[in-house]
Amino acid sequence: MMPFGLKIAIINRAFRKRLDEKAAAMGLTSGQLRVLGSISRLEAAGVDEIHQNDLEQLEHVTHPAMTKMLQRLESKGFVRCEPSAQDRRYKKISCTESSAGIYRLILEQDEEVLSELCCNFTEEQKAEFSRMADMILKNIDSESSADV
Amino acid sequence: MMPFGLKIAIINRAFRKRLDEKAAAMGLTSGQLRVLGSISRLEAAGVDEIHQNDLEQLEHVTHPAMTKMLQRLESKGFVRCEPSAQDRRYKKISCTESSAGIYRLILEQDEEVLSELCCNFTEEQKAEFSRMADMILKNIDSESSADV
DNA sequence: CCTAATTATGTAACTAGTTACTTATTAAGG
């Protein structure tokens, strides 16, 4: 039997690959699209100032990973980074005009790829699968916030 | 709602992180452990000569990724690579004594991590989740083998 | 107040993945 670690790695790679193909049309990678989506989501939620830290916690990535990701996105002109006025340690992050309406597109393409991978699922199975993924995420979140 | 691409990326990172902690005790990373497991699995299945190509197809990774992975594993002394006698293009790969009994350990630790992540699942839910992952893998496999 | 701890971010060096290109060996056709 194939270990679960290998299964999830393969599924993750397959998802990324399919999304990369769609993202390339916008001059982006799947990872950049994902981060851009997270920024848009926080903006839509009404967060006044988005900081690098917020994105790291949301995506469960380390500081250096997000530092470099934002540097790439900034150099491509998709996000803007400016020092926060209140606390100069913080970096205030925002989407530029280039990435303004991109969020809906991201969600659409994400849903398309999921449907491709789950093409032999019933609607009920797809919903159940999504619920189970959320249960795992809840465990991961509670554990990482518990290590105070 | 969080896009599925982000969900699976987070779950994959969480799985890798937990497995990395266990693998570190053996001087390995989770990725190296995973590949070592795949080699052991092919050996146990009675494949006479394991080639780099076989591992790439099994793990759905590109040639250069596996080339470097095997170079790292070889330099650490966990695998042996020798040119095949039949066809000198092929590289014959085998586990060394250092990694002989490691397969059972890999499966145990994989199961442990899965149980941690699915701690709020019933046994039935865990089995159902595994079945669904297999269904997705089947789609991925059939698609990649169809592009002849 | 001023030092010390905390916190946000940055940098270096590494593992792990990608695409694109090169090399070497075998297989196939004229």
Added chain:
DNA sequence: CCTTAATAAGTAACTAGTTACATAATTAGG
């Protein structure tokens, strides 16, 4: 046979992640 195709593996340059360490700004204690 001998050239050409196909195939296995390697290399270069990049994205994306990790740990460990450095830097700068704010917060807290004495």
